[in-house]
Amino acid sequence: MTAFAFSGLNLALATPFDDAGRVDFARLEANIERYLGAGITGFVLSSGTGMHVYLSPDEAQQVIERGAKVINGRARIIAQTSALMAEDVVMRTKRAQDAGAEGVMVLPPFFEGPTDDEGVVAFYAEVASAGLPVIGYNVPHAVGVEITPDLFRKLAAIPGFASVKDSSGDLAAQASLMRTGLPVMNGADTLVPYALLAGASGLIWGGANIAPKTCLAVVKAAQEGRWAEARALWRKLEPIMSLIWAGDYVQSVYAAAAMTGHGAGNPRKPLRALPADRLPAIREALGDLIDAEKP
Template sequence: MKSFAFQGLNIALTTPFDPNGRIDFNRLEEHVERYLAAGVDGFVFSSGTGMHVYLAPDESKTLIERGARIVAGRAKIIAQTSALLTSDVVDRTQFAKDAGADGVMLLPPFFEGPSTDDSVFDFYAEVSKVGLPIIGYNVPQAVGIRITPDLLRRLSELAEFRAIKDSSGDLAGQVKLIGTGVEILNGADPLVPFSLFAGCSGLIWGGANVTPRACVSIVKAAKEKRWDDVQTQWRVLEPIMSLLWQGDYGGYVPSAYAAAEITGYGSGAVRKPFRPVPAERIAALKEALGSLIEQETAR
Protein backbone atom coordinates (compact mmCIF):
# COMPACT_ATOMS: atom_id res chain seq x y z
CA MET A 1 0.00 0.00 0.00
CA LYS A 2 1.10 3.54 -0.74
CA SER A 3 2.38 6.13 1.69
CA PHE A 4 -0.92 7.64 2.72
CA ALA A 5 -2.18 9.20 5.95
CA PHE A 6 -5.06 6.75 6.31
CA GLN A 7 -3.46 3.55 5.05
CA GLY A 8 -3.93 0.25 6.83
CA LEU A 9 -6.98 -0.71 8.85
CA ASN A 10 -9.30 2.06 9.98
CA ILE A 11 -12.05 0.57 12.11
CA ALA A 12 -15.57 1.88 11.55
CA LEU A 13 -16.13 1.83 15.29
CA THR A 14 -19.35 0.68 16.90
CA THR A 15 -20.79 3.20 19.35
CA PRO A 16 -21.30 1.81 22.87
CA PHE A 17 -24.85 2.09 24.24
CA ASP A 18 -26.27 1.44 27.69
CA PRO A 19 -29.44 -0.66 28.26
CA ASN A 20 -31.58 2.48 27.86
CA GLY A 21 -30.17 3.25 24.42
CA ARG A 22 -28.00 6.17 25.53
CA ILE A 23 -24.38 6.45 24.43
CA ASP A 24 -22.32 4.85 27.17
CA PHE A 25 -19.47 7.34 27.35
CA ASN A 26 -18.20 5.61 30.50
CA ARG A 27 -17.40 2.53 28.39
CA LEU A 28 -15.92 4.43 25.48
CA GLU A 29 -12.33 4.48 26.77
CA GLU A 30 -12.24 0.75 27.44
CA HIS A 31 -13.87 0.18 24.04
CA VAL A 32 -11.21 2.20 22.21
CA GLU A 33 -8.32 0.72 24.20
CA ARG A 34 -9.30 -2.83 23.20
CA TYR A 35 -8.93 -1.97 19.52
CA LEU A 36 -5.72 -0.05 20.06
CA ALA A 37 -4.33 -3.16 21.75
CA ALA A 38 -5.39 -5.20 18.72
CA GLY A 39 -3.30 -2.92 16.51
CA VAL A 40 -5.74 -0.98 14.35
CA ASP A 41 -4.27 1.97 12.46
CA GLY A 42 -7.19 4.36 12.72
CA PHE A 43 -10.68 4.96 14.09
CA VAL A 44 -13.78 6.25 12.35
CA PHE A 45 -15.94 7.82 15.05
CA SER A 46 -19.64 8.27 14.37
CA SER A 47 -19.31 5.69 11.62
CA GLY A 48 -22.13 4.00 9.78
CA THR A 49 -21.48 0.84 11.81
CA GLY A 50 -21.54 3.16 14.84
CA MET A 51 -25.06 4.28 13.85
CA HIS A 52 -24.17 7.80 12.69
CA VAL A 53 -27.60 8.53 11.23
CA TYR A 54 -29.24 7.60 14.54
CA LEU A 55 -27.06 9.88 16.66
CA ALA A 56 -28.16 13.41 17.50
CA PRO A 57 -25.70 16.05 16.23
CA ASP A 58 -24.48 16.83 19.75
CA GLU A 59 -24.03 13.13 20.49
CA SER A 60 -21.94 12.71 17.37
CA LYS A 61 -19.79 15.71 18.25
CA THR A 62 -19.22 14.52 21.81
CA LEU A 63 -18.32 11.05 20.56
CA ILE A 64 -15.72 12.50 18.19
CA GLU A 65 -14.29 14.86 20.80
CA ARG A 66 -13.97 12.23 23.52
CA GLY A 67 -12.73 9.60 21.09
CA ALA A 68 -9.94 11.86 19.85
CA ARG A 69 -8.98 12.66 23.42
CA ILE A 70 -8.77 8.96 24.31
CA VAL A 71 -6.75 7.98 21.26
CA ALA A 72 -4.40 10.89 21.90
CA GLY A 73 -2.30 10.50 18.78
CA ARG A 74 -1.85 6.74 19.02
CA ALA A 75 -3.88 6.16 15.85
CA LYS A 76 -5.48 8.25 13.12
CA ILE A 77 -8.85 9.84 13.82
CA ILE A 78 -11.49 10.05 11.08
CA ALA A 79 -14.81 11.67 11.96
CA GLN A 80 -17.93 11.10 9.93
CA THR A 81 -19.58 14.50 9.47
CA SER A 82 -22.31 13.60 7.00
CA ALA A 83 -25.61 15.50 7.23
CA LEU A 84 -28.43 16.60 4.96
CA LEU A 85 -27.65 20.32 5.05
CA THR A 86 -24.33 21.49 3.65
CA SER A 87 -24.10 24.11 6.40
CA ASP A 88 -24.43 21.35 9.00
CA VAL A 89 -21.67 19.34 7.32
CA VAL A 90 -19.42 22.39 7.37
CA ASP A 91 -20.21 23.00 11.06
CA ARG A 92 -19.56 19.37 11.99
CA THR A 93 -16.34 19.32 9.99
CA GLN A 94 -15.08 22.46 11.69
CA PHE A 95 -15.90 20.90 15.06
CA ALA A 96 -14.01 17.72 14.12
CA LYS A 97 -11.02 19.80 13.10
CA ASP A 98 -11.05 21.68 16.40
CA ALA A 99 -11.41 18.39 18.29
CA GLY A 100 -8.22 17.04 16.75
CA ALA A 101 -9.51 14.77 13.98
CA ASP A 102 -7.02 13.96 11.23
CA GLY A 103 -9.72 13.87 8.59
CA VAL A 104 -13.43 13.51 7.92
CA MET A 105 -15.48 11.01 5.98
CA LEU A 106 -18.67 12.26 4.42
CA LEU A 107 -21.39 11.17 2.07
CA PRO A 108 -22.25 13.25 -0.98
CA PRO A 109 -25.66 14.99 -0.88
CA PHE A 110 -28.27 12.30 -0.17
CA PHE A 111 -32.00 11.63 0.33
CA GLU A 112 -33.30 12.93 -2.99
CA GLY A 113 -30.53 15.51 -3.10
CA PRO A 114 -28.80 16.89 -6.20
CA SER A 115 -27.08 14.15 -8.15
CA THR A 116 -25.17 15.84 -10.98
CA ASP A 117 -21.38 15.77 -10.97
CA ASP A 118 -21.35 19.57 -10.69
CA SER A 119 -23.53 19.54 -7.56
CA VAL A 120 -21.46 16.80 -5.91
CA PHE A 121 -18.27 18.71 -6.72
CA ASP A 122 -19.72 21.97 -5.34
CA PHE A 123 -20.68 20.18 -2.11
CA TYR A 124 -17.22 18.79 -1.46
CA ALA A 125 -15.64 22.09 -2.53
CA GLU A 126 -17.66 23.92 0.13
CA VAL A 127 -16.59 21.52 2.88
CA SER A 128 -12.99 21.64 1.66
CA LYS A 129 -12.83 25.28 2.75
CA VAL A 130 -12.71 24.12 6.39
CA GLY A 131 -9.16 22.92 5.77
CA LEU A 132 -9.36 19.31 6.96
CA PRO A 133 -8.59 16.26 4.79
CA ILE A 134 -11.72 14.76 3.27
CA ILE A 135 -12.49 11.12 2.50
CA GLY A 136 -15.46 10.93 0.16
CA TYR A 137 -17.90 8.04 0.31
CA ASN A 138 -19.12 5.92 -2.58
CA VAL A 139 -22.12 3.85 -1.54
CA PRO A 140 -24.59 4.24 -4.42
CA GLN A 141 -26.92 1.47 -3.24
CA ALA A 142 -27.74 3.56 -0.16
CA VAL A 143 -27.30 7.14 -1.37
CA GLY A 144 -28.27 6.96 -5.04
CA ILE A 145 -25.12 8.76 -6.23
CA ARG A 146 -22.20 6.92 -7.78
CA ILE A 147 -18.71 8.40 -7.70
CA THR A 148 -17.37 7.62 -11.17
CA PRO A 149 -13.69 7.66 -12.13
CA ASP A 150 -14.20 10.93 -14.01
CA LEU A 151 -15.86 12.58 -11.02
CA LEU A 152 -13.18 11.22 -8.68
CA ARG A 153 -10.41 12.73 -10.80
CA ARG A 154 -12.20 16.07 -10.65
CA LEU A 155 -12.72 15.85 -6.88
CA SER A 156 -9.05 15.06 -6.38
CA GLU A 157 -8.24 18.54 -7.66
CA LEU A 158 -9.73 19.98 -4.45
CA ALA A 159 -7.02 20.88 -1.94
CA GLU A 160 -8.47 18.75 0.88
CA PHE A 161 -10.02 15.84 -1.02
CA ARG A 162 -7.64 12.95 -0.31
CA ALA A 163 -9.48 9.68 -0.95
CA ILE A 164 -12.75 7.86 -1.48
CA LYS A 165 -14.18 5.09 0.63
CA ASP A 166 -15.76 2.61 -1.77
CA SER A 167 -18.55 0.59 -0.18
CA SER A 168 -20.28 -0.22 -3.45
CA GLY A 169 -19.33 -3.90 -3.24
CA ASP A 170 -18.50 -3.73 -6.96
CA LEU A 171 -14.94 -5.00 -7.35
CA ALA A 172 -14.74 -4.20 -11.06
CA GLY A 173 -15.91 -0.67 -10.34
CA GLN A 174 -13.43 -0.32 -7.49
CA VAL A 175 -10.56 -1.42 -9.73
CA LYS A 176 -11.51 1.39 -12.12
CA LEU A 177 -11.44 3.86 -9.22
CA ILE A 178 -8.02 2.56 -8.15
CA GLY A 179 -6.88 3.08 -11.74
CA THR A 180 -7.39 6.85 -11.39
CA GLY A 181 -4.39 7.05 -9.07
CA VAL A 182 -6.51 8.60 -6.32
CA GLU A 183 -6.31 6.90 -2.93
CA ILE A 184 -9.08 4.32 -2.46
CA LEU A 185 -10.22 2.87 0.87
CA ASN A 186 -12.22 -0.33 0.57
CA GLY A 187 -15.39 -0.35 2.65
CA ALA A 188 -16.97 -3.62 1.48
CA ASP A 189 -16.14 -6.45 3.88
CA PRO A 190 -16.28 -9.38 1.39
CA LEU A 191 -13.85 -7.65 -0.98
CA VAL A 192 -10.97 -7.17 1.48
CA PRO A 193 -8.29 -9.50 0.02
CA PHE A 194 -9.21 -8.69 -3.56
CA SER A 195 -9.13 -4.95 -2.92
CA LEU A 196 -5.77 -5.23 -1.17
CA PHE A 197 -4.32 -7.17 -4.08
CA ALA A 198 -5.80 -4.69 -6.57
CA GLY A 199 -3.94 -1.87 -4.83
CA CYS A 200 -6.38 -0.09 -2.54
CA SER A 201 -4.67 2.33 -0.17
CA GLY A 202 -6.31 1.03 2.99
CA LEU A 203 -9.58 -0.06 4.56
CA ILE A 204 -12.48 1.37 6.51
CA TRP A 205 -13.79 -1.88 7.92
CA GLY A 206 -16.93 -2.38 10.03
CA GLY A 207 -16.37 -6.12 10.43
CA ALA A 208 -13.09 -5.37 12.21
CA ASN A 209 -15.21 -4.62 15.30
CA VAL A 210 -15.87 -8.36 15.47
CA THR A 211 -12.44 -9.85 14.73
CA PRO A 212 -9.88 -7.04 15.04
CA ARG A 213 -6.82 -9.21 15.57
CA ALA A 214 -7.55 -11.37 12.53
CA CYS A 215 -8.30 -8.28 10.46
CA VAL A 216 -5.06 -6.56 11.50
CA SER A 217 -3.17 -9.75 10.66
CA ILE A 218 -4.52 -10.07 7.11
CA VAL A 219 -3.82 -6.39 6.37
CA LYS A 220 -0.25 -6.85 7.64
CA ALA A 221 0.22 -9.91 5.43
CA ALA A 222 -1.01 -7.97 2.40
CA LYS A 223 1.29 -5.04 3.17
CA GLU A 224 4.20 -7.49 3.24
CA LYS A 225 2.92 -9.12 0.01
CA ARG A 226 2.54 -12.50 1.67
CA TRP A 227 -0.36 -13.41 -0.60
CA ASP A 228 -0.41 -17.10 0.32
CA ASP A 229 -0.93 -16.05 3.95
CA VAL A 230 -3.64 -13.60 2.89
CA GLN A 231 -5.45 -16.41 1.09
CA THR A 232 -5.14 -18.76 4.07
CA GLN A 233 -6.35 -16.16 6.54
CA TRP A 234 -9.22 -15.10 4.30
CA ARG A 235 -10.60 -18.65 4.23
CA VAL A 236 -11.19 -18.26 7.97
CA LEU A 237 -12.51 -14.69 7.81
CA GLU A 238 -14.70 -14.98 4.73
CA PRO A 239 -17.70 -16.79 6.28
CA ILE A 240 -18.33 -14.13 8.94
CA MET A 241 -17.58 -11.18 6.65
CA SER A 242 -19.91 -12.49 3.96
CA LEU A 243 -22.64 -13.24 6.49
CA LEU A 244 -22.46 -9.75 7.96
CA TRP A 245 -22.62 -8.20 4.49
CA GLN A 246 -25.75 -10.15 3.54
CA GLY A 247 -27.68 -7.94 5.95
CA ASP A 248 -30.32 -10.50 6.90
CA TYR A 249 -32.23 -10.33 10.19
CA GLY A 250 -32.46 -6.56 10.41
CA GLY A 251 -29.33 -5.44 8.61
CA TYR A 252 -25.55 -5.21 8.87
CA VAL A 253 -25.34 -3.09 12.01
CA PRO A 254 -27.33 -5.34 14.41
CA SER A 255 -25.37 -8.37 13.23
CA ALA A 256 -22.05 -6.57 13.72
CA TYR A 257 -23.05 -5.61 17.26
CA ALA A 258 -24.18 -9.17 18.02
CA ALA A 259 -21.09 -10.81 16.54
CA ALA A 260 -18.80 -8.46 18.49
CA GLU A 261 -20.50 -9.57 21.71
CA ILE A 262 -19.63 -13.17 20.83
CA THR A 263 -15.92 -12.41 20.37
CA GLY A 264 -15.61 -10.24 23.48
CA TYR A 265 -15.71 -6.81 21.83
CA GLY A 266 -19.30 -5.97 22.68
CA SER A 267 -20.60 -2.42 22.90
CA GLY A 268 -24.09 -3.02 24.21
CA ALA A 269 -27.35 -3.39 22.35
CA VAL A 270 -28.12 -1.57 19.13
CA ARG A 271 -30.17 1.61 19.39
CA LYS A 272 -33.71 1.80 18.10
CA PRO A 273 -35.09 1.63 15.43
CA PHE A 274 -32.91 -1.48 15.10
CA ARG A 275 -33.92 -4.57 17.03
CA PRO A 276 -31.59 -7.15 18.57
CA VAL A 277 -31.03 -10.10 16.26
CA PRO A 278 -32.95 -13.34 17.01
CA ALA A 279 -31.47 -16.53 18.43
CA GLU A 280 -31.18 -18.22 15.04
CA ARG A 281 -29.04 -15.34 13.79
CA ILE A 282 -26.77 -15.63 16.84
CA ALA A 283 -26.32 -19.32 16.04
CA ALA A 284 -25.45 -18.52 12.42
CA LEU A 285 -22.94 -15.88 13.52
CA LYS A 286 -21.26 -18.32 15.89
CA GLU A 287 -21.03 -20.94 13.17
CA ALA A 288 -19.54 -18.44 10.72
CA LEU A 289 -17.02 -17.23 13.30
CA GLY A 290 -15.81 -20.74 14.06
CA SER A 291 -12.25 -20.77 15.40
CA LEU A 292 -12.14 -16.97 15.37
CA ILE A 293 -14.10 -16.91 18.64
CA GLU A 294 -11.29 -18.58 20.54
CA GLN A 295 -8.63 -16.62 18.63
CA GLU A 296 -10.16 -13.25 19.51
CA THR A 297 -11.15 -14.02 23.09
CA ALA A 298 -7.72 -15.44 24.01
CA ARG A 299 -6.20 -12.08 24.83
Protein backbone atom coordinates in the same frame (compact mmCIF):
# COMPACT_ATOMS: atom_id res chain seq x y z
CA MET B 1 5.07 10.87 -3.91
CA THR B 2 3.58 11.70 -0.51
CA ALA B 3 2.46 8.66 1.47
CA PHE B 4 -1.29 8.27 1.77
CA ALA B 5 -2.35 9.57 5.17
CA PHE B 6 -5.02 6.93 5.86
CA SER B 7 -3.34 3.72 4.72
CA GLY B 8 -3.85 0.37 6.39
CA LEU B 9 -6.86 -0.56 8.50
CA ASN B 10 -9.12 2.16 9.85
CA LEU B 11 -11.66 0.65 12.23
CA ALA B 12 -15.21 1.96 11.72
CA LEU B 13 -15.93 1.85 15.43
CA ALA B 14 -19.29 0.57 16.68
CA THR B 15 -20.76 3.15 19.06
CA PRO B 16 -21.75 1.43 22.34
CA PHE B 17 -25.23 1.89 23.80
CA ASP B 18 -26.57 1.01 27.23
CA ASP B 19 -29.81 -0.85 27.95
CA ALA B 20 -31.77 2.42 27.74
CA GLY B 21 -30.38 3.24 24.31
CA ARG B 22 -28.05 6.00 25.50
CA VAL B 23 -24.46 6.27 24.29
CA ASP B 24 -22.33 4.32 26.74
CA PHE B 25 -19.23 6.49 26.98
CA ALA B 26 -17.52 4.32 29.60
CA ARG B 27 -17.75 1.34 27.27
CA LEU B 28 -16.67 3.51 24.33
CA GLU B 29 -13.46 4.36 26.14
CA ALA B 30 -12.88 0.77 27.27
CA ASN B 31 -13.44 -0.60 23.76
CA ILE B 32 -11.04 1.91 22.22
CA GLU B 33 -8.36 0.87 24.72
CA ARG B 34 -9.03 -2.76 23.84
CA TYR B 35 -8.69 -2.09 20.12
CA LEU B 36 -5.53 -0.06 20.66
CA GLY B 37 -4.15 -3.01 22.60
CA ALA B 38 -4.95 -5.26 19.65
CA GLY B 39 -2.87 -2.97 17.40
CA ILE B 40 -5.47 -0.80 15.65
CA THR B 41 -3.75 2.34 14.31
CA GLY B 42 -6.72 4.13 12.74
CA PHE B 43 -10.29 4.79 13.88
CA VAL B 44 -13.40 6.18 12.23
CA LEU B 45 -15.53 7.73 14.96
CA SER B 46 -19.28 8.26 14.52
CA SER B 47 -19.01 5.82 11.63
CA GLY B 48 -21.80 4.21 9.68
CA THR B 49 -21.25 1.03 11.68
CA GLY B 50 -21.33 3.33 14.71
CA MET B 51 -24.85 4.46 13.74
CA HIS B 52 -23.94 8.03 12.73
CA VAL B 53 -27.36 8.72 11.25
CA TYR B 54 -29.03 7.79 14.55
CA LEU B 55 -26.82 10.03 16.69
CA SER B 56 -27.78 13.63 17.33
CA PRO B 57 -25.15 16.17 16.24
CA ASP B 58 -24.21 16.69 19.90
CA GLU B 59 -23.93 12.95 20.53
CA ALA B 60 -21.78 12.49 17.44
CA GLN B 61 -19.50 15.29 18.60
CA GLN B 62 -19.25 13.77 22.07
CA VAL B 63 -18.28 10.42 20.57
CA ILE B 64 -15.54 12.16 18.57
CA GLU B 65 -14.34 14.20 21.54
CA ARG B 66 -14.33 11.34 24.04
CA GLY B 67 -12.79 8.97 21.52
CA ALA B 68 -10.04 11.41 20.58
CA LYS B 69 -9.26 12.05 24.24
CA VAL B 70 -8.73 8.34 24.86
CA ILE B 71 -6.76 7.80 21.65
CA ASN B 72 -4.53 10.76 22.54
CA GLY B 73 -2.26 10.53 19.52
CA ARG B 74 -1.85 6.75 19.62
CA ALA B 75 -3.81 6.24 16.38
CA ARG B 76 -5.14 8.36 13.52
CA ILE B 77 -8.68 9.65 13.78
CA ILE B 78 -11.22 10.04 10.99
CA ALA B 79 -14.61 11.44 11.94
CA GLN B 80 -17.79 11.06 9.97
CA THR B 81 -19.42 14.47 9.68
CA SER B 82 -22.14 13.70 7.13
CA ALA B 83 -25.30 15.82 7.14
CA LEU B 84 -27.95 16.85 4.63
CA MET B 85 -26.78 20.46 4.36
CA ALA B 86 -23.23 21.42 3.40
CA GLU B 87 -23.25 24.18 6.02
CA ASP B 88 -23.91 21.59 8.71
CA VAL B 89 -21.12 19.36 7.40
CA VAL B 90 -18.71 22.30 7.54
CA MET B 91 -19.75 23.09 11.11
CA ARG B 92 -19.41 19.45 12.17
CA THR B 93 -16.05 19.19 10.43
CA LYS B 94 -14.65 22.23 12.22
CA ARG B 95 -15.83 20.85 15.56
CA ALA B 96 -14.27 17.46 14.74
CA GLN B 97 -10.99 19.17 13.89
CA ASP B 98 -11.04 21.01 17.20
CA ALA B 99 -11.52 17.65 18.94
CA GLY B 100 -8.49 16.11 17.23
CA ALA B 101 -9.77 14.50 14.01
CA GLU B 102 -7.23 14.32 11.19
CA GLY B 103 -9.72 13.69 8.40
CA VAL B 104 -13.44 13.40 7.79
CA MET B 105 -15.61 10.93 5.91
CA VAL B 106 -18.62 12.52 4.25
CA LEU B 107 -21.54 11.09 2.30
CA PRO B 108 -22.42 12.88 -0.93
CA PRO B 109 -25.65 14.91 -0.93
CA PHE B 110 -28.45 12.49 -0.15
CA PHE B 111 -32.25 12.42 0.25
CA GLU B 112 -33.20 14.26 -2.93
CA GLY B 113 -29.90 16.10 -3.14
CA PRO B 114 -28.15 16.88 -6.43
CA THR B 115 -27.04 13.87 -8.43
CA ASP B 116 -25.28 15.72 -11.26
CA ASP B 117 -21.48 15.91 -11.16
CA GLU B 118 -21.43 19.70 -10.84
CA GLY B 119 -23.72 19.63 -7.82
CA VAL B 120 -21.72 16.90 -6.10
CA VAL B 121 -18.44 18.72 -6.77
CA ALA B 122 -19.84 21.98 -5.41
CA PHE B 123 -20.99 20.18 -2.27
CA TYR B 124 -17.59 18.62 -1.58
CA ALA B 125 -15.75 21.85 -2.41
CA GLU B 126 -17.74 23.59 0.32
CA VAL B 127 -17.06 20.74 2.74
CA ALA B 128 -13.32 20.80 1.99
CA SER B 129 -13.21 24.51 2.81
CA ALA B 130 -13.55 23.54 6.49
CA GLY B 131 -9.87 22.59 6.48
CA LEU B 132 -9.64 18.82 7.04
CA PRO B 133 -8.85 16.16 4.41
CA VAL B 134 -12.13 14.81 3.05
CA ILE B 135 -12.85 11.17 2.24
CA GLY B 136 -15.86 10.88 -0.05
CA TYR B 137 -18.19 7.95 0.28
CA ASN B 138 -19.30 5.82 -2.66
CA VAL B 139 -22.36 3.86 -1.57
CA PRO B 140 -24.75 4.34 -4.51
CA HIS B 141 -27.32 1.77 -3.42
CA ALA B 142 -27.92 3.78 -0.23
CA VAL B 143 -27.74 7.42 -1.34
CA GLY B 144 -28.40 7.34 -5.08
CA VAL B 145 -25.14 9.04 -6.05
CA GLU B 146 -22.41 7.03 -7.77
CA ILE B 147 -18.85 8.33 -7.73
CA THR B 148 -17.63 7.31 -11.16
CA PRO B 149 -14.00 7.58 -12.31
CA ASP B 150 -14.80 10.83 -14.15
CA LEU B 151 -16.46 12.32 -11.07
CA PHE B 152 -13.59 11.08 -8.89
CA ARG B 153 -11.10 12.98 -11.05
CA LYS B 154 -13.17 16.15 -10.68
CA LEU B 155 -13.39 15.70 -6.92
CA ALA B 156 -9.65 15.06 -6.64
CA ALA B 157 -9.02 18.50 -8.13
CA ILE B 158 -10.58 20.05 -5.02
CA PRO B 159 -7.85 21.10 -2.56
CA GLY B 160 -8.24 18.91 0.49
CA PHE B 161 -10.21 16.10 -1.16
CA ALA B 162 -8.17 13.06 -0.15
CA SER B 163 -9.85 9.87 -1.28
CA VAL B 164 -13.05 7.92 -1.88
CA LYS B 165 -14.23 5.09 0.33
CA ASP B 166 -15.88 2.58 -1.98
CA SER B 167 -18.63 0.56 -0.31
CA SER B 168 -20.38 -0.44 -3.52
CA GLY B 169 -19.34 -4.06 -3.02
CA ASP B 170 -18.43 -4.22 -6.72
CA LEU B 171 -14.75 -5.04 -7.15
CA ALA B 172 -14.79 -4.22 -10.86
CA ALA B 173 -16.24 -0.78 -10.13
CA GLN B 174 -13.69 -0.24 -7.37
CA ALA B 175 -10.86 -1.28 -9.68
CA SER B 176 -12.06 1.29 -12.21
CA LEU B 177 -11.69 3.96 -9.53
CA MET B 178 -8.19 2.70 -8.76
CA ARG B 179 -7.19 2.94 -12.40
CA THR B 180 -7.48 6.71 -12.12
CA GLY B 181 -4.25 6.52 -10.13
CA LEU B 182 -5.95 8.28 -7.23
CA PRO B 183 -6.12 6.80 -3.69
CA VAL B 184 -9.16 4.61 -3.11
CA MET B 185 -10.21 3.12 0.22
CA ASN B 186 -12.13 -0.14 0.33
CA GLY B 187 -15.25 -0.14 2.47
CA ALA B 188 -16.72 -3.51 1.47
CA ASP B 189 -15.89 -6.16 4.06
CA THR B 190 -16.14 -9.08 1.65
CA LEU B 191 -13.56 -7.60 -0.73
CA VAL B 192 -10.69 -6.86 1.66
CA PRO B 193 -7.87 -9.11 0.33
CA TYR B 194 -8.96 -8.67 -3.29
CA ALA B 195 -9.11 -4.90 -2.94
CA LEU B 196 -5.64 -4.86 -1.40
CA LEU B 197 -4.29 -6.98 -4.25
CA ALA B 198 -5.96 -4.65 -6.74
CA GLY B 199 -4.23 -1.64 -5.17
CA ALA B 200 -6.54 -0.14 -2.53
CA SER B 201 -4.71 2.59 -0.61
CA GLY B 202 -6.48 1.90 2.68
CA LEU B 203 -9.46 0.27 4.36
CA ILE B 204 -12.39 1.54 6.39
CA TRP B 205 -13.66 -1.70 7.90
CA GLY B 206 -16.70 -2.12 10.13
CA GLY B 207 -16.32 -5.88 10.42
CA ALA B 208 -12.96 -5.38 12.10
CA ASN B 209 -14.92 -4.61 15.29
CA ILE B 210 -15.49 -8.36 15.46
CA ALA B 211 -11.96 -9.69 14.94
CA PRO B 212 -9.37 -6.91 15.11
CA LYS B 213 -6.33 -9.13 15.55
CA THR B 214 -7.07 -11.35 12.59
CA CYS B 215 -8.12 -8.41 10.42
CA LEU B 216 -4.86 -6.64 11.17
CA ALA B 217 -2.91 -9.82 10.37
CA VAL B 218 -4.58 -10.09 6.95
CA VAL B 219 -3.73 -6.48 6.13
CA LYS B 220 -0.13 -6.81 7.31
CA ALA B 221 0.43 -9.98 5.28
CA ALA B 222 -1.03 -8.35 2.18
CA GLN B 223 1.01 -5.18 2.60
CA GLU B 224 4.17 -7.29 2.85
CA GLY B 225 3.29 -9.36 -0.20
CA ARG B 226 2.72 -12.58 1.73
CA TRP B 227 -0.36 -13.45 -0.26
CA ALA B 228 -0.57 -17.13 0.62
CA GLU B 229 -0.60 -16.20 4.30
CA ALA B 230 -3.14 -13.44 3.67
CA ARG B 231 -5.41 -15.92 1.92
CA ALA B 232 -5.07 -18.47 4.74
CA LEU B 233 -5.98 -15.81 7.31
CA TRP B 234 -8.85 -14.61 5.15
CA ARG B 235 -10.37 -18.09 5.16
CA LYS B 236 -10.96 -17.63 8.90
CA LEU B 237 -12.69 -14.28 8.33
CA GLU B 238 -14.55 -14.96 5.11
CA PRO B 239 -17.56 -16.80 6.59
CA ILE B 240 -18.45 -14.06 9.08
CA MET B 241 -17.66 -11.19 6.70
CA SER B 242 -19.87 -12.76 4.04
CA LEU B 243 -22.68 -13.35 6.52
CA ILE B 244 -22.76 -9.82 7.93
CA TRP B 245 -22.58 -8.33 4.43
CA ALA B 246 -25.60 -10.37 3.32
CA GLY B 247 -28.01 -8.22 5.35
CA ASP B 248 -28.74 -6.50 8.67
CA TYR B 249 -25.13 -5.39 8.66
CA VAL B 250 -24.99 -3.19 11.75
CA GLN B 251 -27.09 -5.54 13.88
CA SER B 252 -24.89 -8.46 12.83
CA VAL B 253 -21.66 -6.61 13.66
CA TYR B 254 -22.96 -5.78 17.14
CA ALA B 255 -24.02 -9.40 17.73
CA ALA B 256 -20.78 -10.93 16.46
CA ALA B 257 -18.55 -8.45 18.31
CA ALA B 258 -20.27 -9.38 21.57
CA MET B 259 -19.34 -13.03 20.98
CA THR B 260 -15.64 -12.21 20.55
CA GLY B 261 -15.41 -9.98 23.61
CA HIS B 262 -15.83 -6.61 21.91
CA GLY B 263 -19.46 -5.95 22.77
CA ALA B 264 -21.07 -2.55 22.28
CA GLY B 265 -24.52 -3.40 23.61
CA ASN B 266 -27.41 -3.42 21.17
CA PRO B 267 -27.82 -1.06 18.22
CA ARG B 268 -30.05 1.93 18.79
CA LYS B 269 -33.67 2.11 17.67
CA PRO B 270 -35.07 1.93 15.08
CA LEU B 271 -32.63 -0.95 14.60
CA ARG B 272 -33.06 -3.89 16.93
CA ALA B 273 -30.78 -6.60 18.19
CA LEU B 274 -30.71 -9.71 16.03
CA PRO B 275 -33.39 -12.20 17.10
CA ALA B 276 -32.17 -15.20 19.08
CA ASP B 277 -32.83 -17.64 16.25
CA ARG B 278 -30.21 -15.92 14.09
CA LEU B 279 -27.39 -16.02 16.62
CA PRO B 280 -26.37 -19.66 15.99
CA ALA B 281 -25.50 -18.78 12.37
CA ILE B 282 -23.33 -15.91 13.61
CA ARG B 283 -21.61 -18.22 16.08
CA GLU B 284 -21.02 -20.87 13.44
CA ALA B 285 -19.56 -18.34 10.99
CA LEU B 286 -17.20 -17.04 13.66
CA GLY B 287 -15.84 -20.50 14.44
CA ASP B 288 -12.40 -20.37 16.03
CA LEU B 289 -12.42 -16.56 15.99
CA ILE B 290 -14.51 -16.59 19.17
CA ASP B 291 -11.58 -17.90 21.17
CA ALA B 292 -8.79 -16.37 19.08
CA GLU B 293 -10.13 -12.82 19.41
CA LYS B 294 -10.96 -12.80 23.11
CA PRO B 295 -9.13 -9.83 24.70
